[in-house]
Amino acid sequence: MTTMIAAETRATAGASFEVDGLTVRFSGKTAVDNVSFRVAPGEALGIVGESGSGKSTTAMGAVGLLDPEIAAVEARHVRLDMTDLRGPGAPRAGILGRRIGVVFQNPMVALNPVLTIERQLTDHMRQHLHLDARAARARAIRLLGEVGITDAARRLSFYPFQFSGGMLQRITIAMALACDPELLIADEPTTALDATVQAEVVDLILSIRRSRGLSLIWITHDLALLNRVADRVAVMYAGRLVEIGPADVLLDHPAHPYAAGLLASVQSLWTGEGAEFLTIEGAPPPNGPEMPGCAFAPRCPRVFDRCATRPPMASTPADAAHGVACWLFDPKVQA
Numbered sequence: 001m002t003t004m005i006a007a008e009t010r011a012t013a014g015a016s017f018e019v020d021g022l023t024v025r026f027s028g029k030t031a032v033d034n035v036s037f038r039v040a041p042g043e044a045l046g047i048v049g050e051s052g053s054g055k056s057t058t059a060m061g062a063v064g065l066l067d068p069e070i071a072a073v074e075a076r077h078v079r080l081d082m083t084d085l086r087g088p089g090a091p092r093a094g095i096l097g098r099r100i101g102v103v104f105q106n107p108m109v110a111l112n113p114v115l116t117i118e119r120q121l122t123d124h125m126r127q128h129l130h131l132d133a134r135a136a137r138a139r140a141i142r143l144l145g146e147v148g149i150t151d152a153a154r155r156l157s158f159y160p161f162q163f164s165g166g167m168l169q170r171i172t173i174a175m176a177l178a179c180d181p182e183l184l185i186a187d188e189p190t191t192a193l194d195a196t197v198q199a200e201v202v203d204l205i206l207s208i209r210r211s212r213g214l215s216l217i218w219i220t221h222d223l224a225l226l227n228r229v230a231d232r233v234a235v236m237y238a239g240r241l242v243e244i245g246p247a248d249v250l251l252d253h254p255a256h257p258y259a260a261g262l263l264a265s266v267q268s269l270w271t272g273e274g275a276e277f278l279t280i281e282g283a284p285p286p287n288g289p290e291m292p293g294c295a296f297a298p299r300c301p302r303v304f305d306r307c308a309t310r311p312p313m314a315s316t317p318a319d320a321a322h323g324v325a326c327w328l329f330d331p332k333v334q335a
């Protein structure tokens, strides 16, 4: 009983999350190259980029969710507040699931189809919070209420197939919140849902973030959504972080030619009928960041000689308010 009270009253304010020099390789091939960023306590960072740009690999690699048999992950450090998640003897086990919650794209994949919702929600709490069965069940009912599932006591005995996609995503959000995390990672949490329920799930995550004061990383390919969900935005291209800055600044005046092109293509869609639909010519390089210069150089309308031979700023400084990895904005080139 004592443990239950401690768990329920634990403050759920957000923690800072700092990633420095994260590189991820699959079978020796670099998928994410020297990525650095910081999320301040209670802040929401949106990570945007096209499919395959390395958004999920960055987040999952940072928190230790990639299978070490498949992915080689290196980083100078990954810190949740003062706790280093990657140093020797780092207390990784238990942090994920307790201090960090993750909501995935497809709730059907995140949930076990042959276990009841009660079992899946309470196993998690019993493991991390050491609650007895009764206390865990009571907590599960409260959590389901928090994510908008009515008649929660009865529905705890249901299996995943008895819920709609939107309801299932609410349940995975409850699971992510089960141990009062300080950081929530939402990896395209609405992509697999019907358009009608997407907005409800976005609203739910935003309202939970506000009420709990959580730090949030929201991964999306939807630039328009970032207006609503993010305080700061990080733009990824071909495994590198090319621009990071305050959402209002970056979404109004993106500096990196790729970010500018991405925004222009979305804005041309927003402007409606008769408007020219802008696209960025070409495709991302097949070898991701494994090329001598800037990976965007072959598609860049502002390319110049240096871009093809040397990668600009290998990473954006973790503490920079607005960073751009582009030779056009390098002070030494401008001088």
Ligand SMILES: Nc1ncnc2c1ncn2[C@@H]1O[C@H](COP(=O)(O)OP(=O)(O)OP(=O)(O)O)[C@@H](O)[C@H]1O
Pocket: 026, 031, 049, 050, 051, 052, 053, 054, 055, 056, 057, 058, 070, 221, 288
């Ligand atoms: N398990 C894996 N094995 C091999 N390569 C992988 C694996 N997972 C990801 N990759 C590669 O890593 C790169 C980054 O993929 P990632 O899924 O992180 O991109 P993303 O930006 O999140 O894309 P999406 O929006 O489609 O989810 C891609 O080139 C992808 O093919």
